[in-house]
Amino acid sequence: MSLEYLFERLARLEQRIRDAVESRRAADPNPDDPFRGLYLSNETIDALLEGHREPFPPFTDSVPDGRLHPLAQRVGLTGVDIELLLVALAPDLDSRFEQFYGYLNDDVTRRRATAGLALRLCGVSEASAAGRARLDADAPLITCGLLTMEDEERPFLSRTLRVPDRVVNHLLGDDRLAPELAGCARLGTRVTDVAGTDRLARAIRGQVGLVYLKEHPGGGAEELGVAALTGAGFPALVVDAARWQAESGQGELIGSLVREALLRGAGLVLGPVDDWPRLEKLAHPAVPLIVHGTGAWDPRWSAIPPLQLDALPLSVAGRVALWRSHLDGGLAPDVDPGEATAHFVLGPGQIARAAKAASVTALADGGPVRTSHLRAGARSQNAAGLQRLARRIEPAVGWSDLVLPAGVLSLLDELAARARYRDQVLDEWRMRPGGGRGRGVTGLFAGDSGTGKTMSAEVIAASLGLDLYTVNLATVVDKYVGETEKNLERIFTEAAGVNGVLLFDEADAIFGKRSEVRDAHDRYANIESAYLLQRMETFDGIAVLATNLRANLDEAFTRRLDVIVDFPLPDVELRRQLWDRCLGARMPRAGDLDLGFLAEAFELAGGHIRSAAVTGAYLAAEAGRPVAMTDLVGAVAREYRKLGRLCLDREFGPYLAMVTEG
Known part of the structure; x- marks a missing residue:
């Protein structure tokens, strides 16, 4: 229907041009001149001086149809606007109009309608201020990107009119996005009705033109915006704010976005925004604009106050x-x-x-x-941003790999349960404390090196099906004042959008005690600790602090922790289990292995036992035989030397000779 109507209107325009050609020929002093349009003769100038050019009678039917009709309503086009658009559109639909316009322009090189020719063909005098105003810079045809005027160095009436290719293609039935928008915009698809969809759709139907959605973790602000626009009868054009603002020709993109929305009768969903977007230029009465971000609305973004709503998580x-x-x-x-x-x-x-x-x-x-x-x-x-600040570990261990006292295992299980059921406890049962506190789950793992703190964090991550992210202190601690806090803020911000367990190893290095202020260094160190105390309050993720020196942590941190787990050195029975577990089931064992003696004689933590077992395996592999007592005792001796401990007779007993020989 749209194409039939366009070409029917084109036929009417062609008839108007036939009349213009006949009128031109009737007053042409040299009708048979073969160089018509390449020069101006004396006779032609005399004829122009003697004649008086009148516009043609205006069209009596200016009611558009097809795609042109709803577009004209959205943009607010008058009858003259529509006729001007059709005159400029004609050469893009029928190439004959290039020759027609070249003839009427008296210049074969100018094959598009000029402003003066278009006004005359529409029945408007070239001197009509009202008619010329329809082609001004602030006219709907120009501001909405439906028509452009070229050759600005020429006088107004001889400037060329052109319809952008995207507008031509739309009127011909092409629904593809403008090529320049491919990198930052897409058509939104309604996924589901998020909480608040009906309320927002009702506001959009009530002509609310600007909405800001503050997104909470898991809230789906973009989906809420798309669902509400669809419910209000608008297609949704989703704009990636980061890509949009990164584009070099942002001013041209703004015009393309507004034009695309007007062509489709769509609303815009823009976000996430965190700085000053250029919202004023995106504003149009016919285009609902929904902006979303994780922060609060900034009044600088627009002089128009928006409807502010929260995009809450799904139930x-x-x-x-x-x-x-x-x-x-x-x-x-x-x-x-x-x-x-x-x-x-x-x-x-x-x-x-x-x-x-x-x-x-x-x-x-x-x-x-x-x-x-x-x-x-x-x-x-999970977004990849956190991997630039922390090391990602895919858990490869489970509860069966832990060799720890029952009390420690119980506390670890409690920490995992808090992460698993926090939605039920905090949201359904409304057990969330006030004061703007976050929904985070935090635990402290304290104990000597090698007692299983890091492995326990990995097990908790595995039981929850999450990745473990170990914070690298080298990316956090900075000698310059204020930089450490900035680095930590980046980590917490990235972690909020990642489903993972955040492990701060050697946590006492950054979560240390505040001290009495004796100099500027103490003052800034206390500011750093105070910032961390506040940031931990609002953290929404799962974090584990691991330290060898619990006494060095500020007491204010412990109040904000959900679970504190002390990892003791293993007793004899646990050490025997650790030796057996570390040697594994696949390594061949010699008949002289005495795991009971190893557990009884050597008071080693699990990490050191693991290291000794690996060293013994290498010694056995080099000798080309199953791992024997000689290998393990020699490995323990090497571990002692690394720890700076003496190899005493009472500890090595009958195996001291092996150590001496090794």
């Missing part, structure tokens, strides 16, 4: 329903997606992508989607 039931809908029956019967992913903080869009990743992995494994697939898909949504 447990909502998450489960979303997982099941995207998995589309591919879930194993015994798998509960709510239980498997309860501790993951994911928005609706992230769940959709995670479900797709889980389905693909399950397809490769040749079976239904299981818990491991769900958790791997959820982890695939």
Whole structure:
């Protein structure tokens, strides 16, 4: 219908041009001149001086149809605007109009309509101020990017009119995005109805033009904006703010975004924003604008006050329903997606992508989607920013690999349970404390080196299906005042968007006690500690602080910790189990191994036992035989030397000779 109407209007314009050509020929002093349009003769100048050029009668029917009709309504085009647009559009739809316009312009090189010719063809005098105003810089045709005027160095009436290719293609039925927007914009797809969709859709239908959504972790502000626009009858054009602001020709992109939204009758969803976006230039009465970010609205962003709403996380039931809908029956019967992913903080869009990743992995494994697939898909949504600040570890150990006292294991299990059930306790049961505190789960692991602190953090991450991120102190501590706090802020900010366990090893280096201020160094050290105390209050992730020197930590930190686990040195029975576990089931063992003696004689932590077992394995491999007592005793002696301990007779007993010979 749109194309039929356009070409019907083009036929009417062609008839108007026929009349113009006949009128031109009737007054032409040299109708047979073969060089017409290449020069001006004396006779032609005389004829121009003697004649008086009148506009043609205006069109009586200026009601557009097809795609042109809704576009004209959204932009606010008058009948004259529509006729001007059609005159400028004609050469892009029918190449004959190039010759027509070249003839009427009396210049074969100028094959598009000029402003003066377009006004005359529309029945408007060239001297009409109202008519010329329809082509001014602030006119709807120009500001909305539907028409451009070229040759600005020429007088107004001889400037060329051009319709951008994107507008031409849209009127011809092409629904592809403008090429210049491909890197920063896409068409939004409604994933689900997020909490608050109906309220926001009602506001948009009520002509609320600017909305700001503050996104909470797992909130899905973008999905909320898309769902609300769709519910209000608008397609959604989603704009990546970071890519948009990084583009060099941002001013031109703003015009393209507004024009694209007007062509489609769409609303804009822009975000996440964290600095001063150019919202004023994106404002248009016919284009609802939804901006989202993680911070508070900044009044500098726009003189128009927005409707401010919170994009809250999905409920447990909502998450489960979303997982099941995207998995589309591919879930194993015994798998509960709510239980498997309860501790993951994911928005609706992230769940959709995670479900797709889980389905693909399950397809490769040749079976239904299981818990491991769900958790791997959820982890695939982690941003890579934290990996630049911390070392990512994929857990490869489980609870069975820990050799610790029952009391320690119980506390570790409690820490994992807090992470697993915090949505139920803090959200459903409303046990969240006030004061703007976060939803984070934090634990302190204190004990001597080698007692299993780091391995325990890895086990907790594995039990939750999360990755472990070990903070590198070299990327945090800085000698310049204030830089350490900035580095920590970057880590906490990145960690808030990652489903993982954050491990601060050697935590006493940055979470140390505040001291009496004796000089400027003490003052700034105390400021650093005070900042950390405040930041830990608002942290929403899972963090473990590991230290060998618990006494060096500020007491104010311990109040903010959920679980404190003291890792003792293993007793004899635990050491025997550690020796057996570290040697493993695949290493061949000689008949003279006496693990009881090793556990009884040598008071070593688990990490040192592990190191000695590995050294003994290398010695046995070099000798080409199963690992024997000689290898392990020699390995213990080497470990003693690393620790700076003496090899005493009473400890090595009958095996001292092996040490001496080694």
